[in-house]
Amino acid sequence: MAAAADRDSVLSLITKQSVGFLDLCRIVDLLSENCRQILQSITSDERLQILQIKDSEIGGTILHIAAAHSDAEMVEMLLECVSEDDVRYILLSAQDRHQFTSIHFASGNGDSRVLGLMIRLLKEETWY
Secondary structure: OHHHHHHHHHHHHHOOOOOOHHHHHHHHHHHHHHHHHHHHOOOHHHHHHHHHOOOOOOOOOHHHHHHHOOOHHHHHHHHHOOOHHHHHHHHHHOOOOOOOOHHHHHHHHOOHHHHHHHHHHHHOOOOO
């Protein structure tokens, strides 16, 4: 039952007109409890929207936050739920206002687990 309520809260946050940094942090908190259940219960478009939504203050994404907090499990679950093309775009193109990607946050944080996971996912891609 909690997973359904968390799912509804996540969906209401991603459909807001303006999403702030605290909203993204709230999504991370909601997902941290029931991530797999929530991600499996929503559509692929909604999963992609969770990853692409940017906060209105610095332009960071949920992956920026997960990488900054060294949350390898969250990063892995989020990236496993989208297509390979979307993983490439999200990791390489989703930048905040300072043009940092979630990979920058992971490397700047010195977390080899998160950074290694992101690099491994990129290496699995076909680059031609």
